[in-house]
Structures are given as C-alpha cells and as structure tokens.
Amino acid sequence: MPDVIINGPAGRIEGRYTHAKGPNAPIALLLQPHPQHGGTMNNRVVYTMFHAFTKRGFSALRFNFRGVGRSQGTYDRGEGELSDAASALDWLQTYNPNASSCWIGGFSFGAWIGMQLLMRRPEIDGFISVAPPANMFDFSFLAPCPASGLIVHGDRDDIVPEASVQRLVNKLSHQRDIRIAYQKLEGANHFFTERADDLGKIVDDYLDTALGRPMPAVAE
Template sequence: MIPGPAGNLEAMIDDSNEGSWVIFCHPHPLYGGSMFDAVLDTVEKAVAPLNLSTLRFNFRGVGSSDGEHDHGDGEVNDLVSVVEWLRQAKSPSAVSVAGYSFGSVVASRGVANCNTVSPVVLIAPPTSSMTLANDLMVPVRVIVGDADPFVDLPKLRQWQQHQHDAKIVTIPGADHFFGDQHQALQSATSAIFSEAPRL
C-alpha cells in the first residue's frame, strides 16, 4: 500500500531493476478499469527487457484502494502522491509515467505537477470526451489506433502543436482496446522507451 490523499492506494511493484522507473495509470474505474488491465499488461511486457522497474497502482475507490472515484480530479492527486512516494522510498534515477485511456488524461495532468517526470506516454487518450493537460514541458509520446472512436485525431494533432516535445504514433487498424494489435502496441511502446533520453 502507498499512502495517498484519500487513504492508502493498492499497488503492485516490480523493483528487480535499479535506477529508472515507470508508473502505470489504469483506464476508467467506472467501466471496470484497474491496474490489472490487459493493455497495461502489454505495455509492461514492452518495458520488461529494458531494465526498468515498474509500479502499477489502483486509483482511489478501485480494488483495495481507499476513497471514492473523483472523476479525474482526485486521481491526479493520487498520481502525484505515488510519484512522491517513489522518489522517497526508492530514490529512482528517473521516473516516467504511462497512462491508458482515462489513465492517460490523469497522467498528462499529473505530470504537469511533477516537473522532473520524463517522458510521459499517453495510450489511447479519449480526446473525444476528455481534455488533456496543455503546455507540457516534458517529452510526450502518444500511441493511438487509427480506428479508435474515442480518439479525435484532428483534435489530438492540434493539441500536439501546443506541447514542448510531443510525438504521435499511429497503429493502423487498432481500436481503443487494441484488439488483435497488442503486438504492435508492445513494439511501439518498446521503441518509445528505448529512445527516451532520461531512461
């Protein structure tokens, strides 16, 4: 458990590698999202060979985490608390955040409050219904499927123009859940973290 602003947060940690860490943010709790999501499984498999330690956690009100769902606002504070806990408990040389769907929106907003987190990886951000943080000063990498009905690609590309360093990777034929495209998602994620300057 990790102390959070609304109580303890359930977490799953793999600290078999020293130095750099990746924190994962899960999809929408009201639609069954949790740290055990299959897309996050794929993303974690992608970083496993790269000697990165990983931390997954459940937002408030999910699984064994205390508190109640707060529509993204309190969840941002949860993420910030997890980042600060990690810094104090593990003394990482670098911290990155990767979020999927709802978790990508939380990640973008949380990273805006954690200046030294780099990079942030946003997977299938639901830009048709939610708003990402603007003017991010850290490197941002976005992975989307071109058949995802929840991602407004023109809106996402417009958002990209207002970031310090943002790149979009599009997976042909992939929908919001990546269906039979998990291998492509794994490859895209691996490439991003392999090239990340701080990792």
C-alpha cells in the same frame, strides 16, 4: 511482482511493483483507464507499458485508483485520482531516492491524469500517452508541456476521434524543445483489442530511441 499497499489521500491504494536490481535505476509510474468503465491496473494496455519499462531495468509501479479493486475511496471525477497518482509517485520515489530518471505512462483516462501530473512534477522526464481522450477532457493545461513523449492512437478508435488527438499533438509539437512522437496503429480500436503486442513494439521502439540505446531484457 509483489503486491503493495500505499497510504493514499482516500485510504489504502492497491498496487503492483517491480523493483529493479541495478543501482540508481530509473522509475516509471503507469496509470489505468477510467474507473467507471472497467479500468484497472491489470488492463492489458497498462501491463504492456509496465512490462516495457521493467524489462529495461526500471523500477515500475501500477496501481488501482480509489474505489477500484482493493483501493479505498470512491471515484472523484479526476481530482481525487490525480491526488492518488501523486501519492503513488511519492511512494515510488521514497523507495528509489536516487533514481536516474522518472517516466509516466497512462492509457485513456490514465493518460489525462498522467499529463496533469507531468505538469505538477518537474522531475518527470518523459511520458507515454495511449489513446488520450482529447475529445472528452480538457488538455489546455499543457501550456507549455514540460517534457517530450510518445502519443499512440488506434486508427479505428470509435471513442476518441483521431482528429482530436491530432490537434493535441500539433499543439504540443509546436512548443519549444518538445518532441512528440505520434504513432497511429492501423486497425486498432480504443482498447487495442488483439493489438497489444503491436502496441508493445511501438512503445519498445520509442523507449529504445528516447533512452539512447536498446536496453537488454532484465529477468523478472
């Protein structure tokens, strides 16, 4: 899993990238939780999503937002981080110009950024949002939501109330041709402490369904 350096709008962006061996492999971009609360691309939830895609033959990239790890710049309240994500997706597409599909996944703050990118990039075919902070950030821009996806929330999340996520799910689910799979993980807190394996199974099961068939594991 090679380290990569991407030229971003605030300078260097540090990432980890796995390139798929298959021709025209699909691509996935994974986004970290909040930079000011210890979030990095090495977060266990982010890695769980990353692994779910790579073992299904995706070329996948996770990266540190500006000001995190070796990424240059400083926290920019979401505006700069969205620009970072757009630059990372540009880089991913440059190295995979014939990708058969494009997915995005994000955890908490990263879910909010990912859904904004989804609205701006019509080539994104699907999404995974884990613990989207619907009580902290405005998700009203999803009107309409352009793609179907998975939303996962822990029923013991004491940071993001389940009711706020349910309202978001209800709003998206009523949109034409959009299918939202909503999974509540029993006993999981906001950080999915000691429940990453259970989260991984939810993501695996969803991808198997969304992609049409279980895909064999690919050697890393």
